[in-house]
Amino acid sequence: MILAHADQATRRYGDVLALDRVDLTVSAGELVGLLGPNGAGKSTLINMLVGLRRPSAGRVELFGGDPRRPASRRQLGVTPQETGLPGTLRVGEVVDFVAAHFPDPVPRAELLDRFGLTDQEKRQTGGLSGGQRRRLAVALAFVGRPRLVVLDEPTTGLDVEARHTLWEAVRSFHADGGTVLLSSHYLEEVEALAQRVVVLGQGRVLADDTVGAIRGIVGVRRVSLTADDLPALPGVVATEHADGRTHLLTTDADQLVRDLVTAGVAFRELEVRPTSLEEAFLAITAQGPAATGPTVTDATDPAPTDPTAAPTSAAAGGRPTA
Numbered sequence: 001m002i003l004a005h006a007d008q009a010t011r012r013y014g015d016v017l018a019l020d021r022v023d024l025t026v027s028a029g030e031l032v033g034l035l036g037p038n039g040a041g042k043s044t045l046i047n048m049l050v051g052l053r054r055p056s057a058g059r060v061e062l063f064g065g066d067p068r069r070p071a072s073r074r075q076l077g078v079t080p081q082e083t084g085l086p087g088t089l090r091v092g093e094v095v096d097f098v099a100a101h102f103p104d105p106v107p108r109a110e111l112l113d114r115f116g117l118t119d120q121e122k123r124q125t126g127g128l129s130g131g132q133r134r135r136l137a138v139a140l141a142f143v144g145r146p147r148l149v150v151l152d153e154p155t156t157g158l159d160v161e162a163r164h165t166l167w168e169a170v171r172s173f174h175a176d177g178g179t180v181l182l183s184s185h186y187l188e189e190v191e192a193l194a195q196r197v198v199v200l201g202q203g204r205v206l207a208d209d210t211v212g213a214i215r216g217i218v219g220v221r222r223v224s225l226t227a228d229d230l231p232a233l234p235g236v237v238a239t240e241h242a243d244g245r246t247h248l249l250t251t252d253a254d255q256l257v258r259d260l261v262t263a264g265v266a267f268r269e270l271e272v273r274p275t276s277l278e279e280a281f282l283a284i285t286a287q288g289p290a291a292t293g294p295t296v297t298d299a300t301d302p303a304p305t306d307p308t309a310a311p312t313s314a315a316a317g318g319r320p321t322a
């Protein structure tokens with residue numbers, strides 16, 4: 001059963017094309033990670049799916065209806081990127097206030113325990129730390145026993161322990177049959193939680209598949225070496241320089257090494273290793289519509305334009321992204 005659906009959803013803010021014909025389907029029981037750099041369109045997509053924004057073109061559906069209708073949102077729990085809490089209310093009171101809107105809410109003590117907030121129950125929310133406030137905002141998405149929870153960067157500002165507590169809560173919700181869509185900058189978060197990852201870049205879906213499949217399809221390798229001078233080399237997705245070493249990201253490490261030898265490069269300490277999901281993700285993003293990898297430094301080669309190049313086929317190899 002499809003719980004949330006975007007069909008060619010497009011959103012403009014004035015001249016800014018924030019989302020460009022995005023297709024996304026979230027089915028019951030899935031835990032989907034939405035990954036993308038700043039400004040990729042994650043919040044815009046989430047806000048449209050939960051009824052906070054209207055698409056400029058295309059269609060969005062929640063539980064088979066218009067997300068802007070309250071009836072469509074009854075079984076939804078949301079934590080937007082930014083939330084305001086009434087500063088003078090105590091944590092327990094805020095939970096009770098939200099719980100009062102639902103027929104069968106999670107008991108206060110159980111919810112606070114699940115999110116590591118038991119010790120804060122009697123404190124006014126205005127006196128909480130940023131991380132505690134964030135945890136409370138996320139906890140509130142679960143209070144009404146929703147079928148679908150949508151979390152926009154839920155762990156921003158949380159320390160490692162708080163992040164792990166929150167992951168456990170999300171996992172247990174999912175294990176009990178809940179459906180989750182969460183956006184994140186943290187790749188380890190998506191790897192730790194999600195079965196499926198949708199990569200957004202510049203308002204487009206660049207890839208939609210399992211974490212493993214995306215890494216496999218992209219197949220980016222990191223070729224590290226020390227060399228005084230490097231010519232332009234084909235097949236290099238991105239180049240980084242650090243501590244006197246050059247790191248070349250490529251989808252064909254064997255060919256790159258052959259090219260280095262053919263070009264007569266006097267390299268030392270050559271090392272080839274697989275990349276993390278983060279590097280694979282950056283490689284996909286770097287080859288999005290305008291080829292602007294967010295943290296890839298000093299890309300010396302233009303992104304390949306060959307439509308069969310690996311990152312493009314990452315999109316084609318996954319679920320339909322056109």
Ligand SMILES: Nc1ncnc2c1ncn2[C@@H]1O[C@H](COP(=O)(O)OP(=O)(O)OP(=O)(O)O)[C@@H](O)[C@H]1O
Pocket residue numbers: 013014016017018036037038039040041042043044045081
């Ligand atoms: N209300 C708005 N008015 C004008 N432009 C907007 C508005 N909201 C978002 N945008 C623009 O739309 C694009 C997508 O923004 P969005 O917040 O959806 O990205 P994001 O992937 O959630 O980014 P981040 O990771 O930084 O939260 C950006 O270029 C942003 O500047």
